[in-house]
Amino acid sequence: MAAATVATVPLATADFKSDDGTPNFRSLGRLSAAVNRKIEPFGAAFLAHARRKRHGRTFSEDDRIQALARVKKTEDDDGGEISEPEDALMLQREAKDWKGQDHYAVLGLSKYRYKATDDQIKKAHRKKVLRHHPDKKAAAGQVDSDSFFKCIQRAHEILSDPVRRRQFDSVDEAADVEPPSKKEAQKAFFKKWRPFFESEARFSNRTPVPLLGDENSTKEEVEQFYDFWYEFDSWRSFEYLDEDVPDDNADRDHKRHIEKKNRNARAKRKTEDTKRLRHDAATVQQVDAVLDDVDKVLGVVDADGLAKLVDELKIAGSDSDKVKAVFVATVTDLTAAGKVKEADVKVFKS
Structure with missing residues (x-):
């Protein structure tokens, strides 16, 4: 280490005055004596300098290698939690079409969607930024557009905002579960309908949400x-x-027209969604009532009546109207015999 150099700096005299002659300085003491201290280089800048010297790298080469190392570390820390393949078409998306993009897919959170935690969103964003940052690609010699990087930023902007995330979750069709077809429900009624109601439950203002039970559920x-x-x-x-509302500088009448149009469209969609859910609930209740009536019939019919019922059902085949007619006739006979009360039957009434 070079020898320390002692600099002698005299204090201003007691009668020191500024340029305009005003006395604005008064000496209160003396400088302390010089101290010989050992100074060592330290910090991120020095470590980067030492790393470049040791490996003989240029600034750009070192930046590129460090960026790749950060990406690998992030992926290793991920442990597969937020990893999923990137779709080639998604990587080519235009940033201006951000409203049509799947924000969860952009961040690699397709399998979590509305269940993704804030921490998962934060980690996923960091991972995507490290992989697709324009500076990192430029350092690697890639001349790709930064459009997808803007898509990443937009996805993070929306999913990290609770209000805007709720708005997106409201229309996220990829998270919806379609109701089963009539054929699917016939094979496994409770198993096929239960995921539908579990999915819809996420929109409920009230908790806990009662979910579809099974054949052992109480009345x-x-x-x-x-x-x-x-x-x-x-x-x-x-x-x-x-629809996007024009800026404040635009025609106010046109702006009010767009706002009114949006309010009406939201109200219409809300009404349609309510009707859809009630229709599905009514469908389930109707099938539930049929199953309940079938259980009542099978619980009281004797061996001869059961054999007759089976034969008639074989003849009816898969024709729902004929099947219903067979059960209606059976319930009529059981009612006449006093084995079933007409008031207890919901569907198979004569």
């Missing part, structure tokens, strides 16, 4: 389920699909 549980879903209180909104 009270069944009634509670249908009462809840027929009067479902949903927070689902449709602002995300609004």
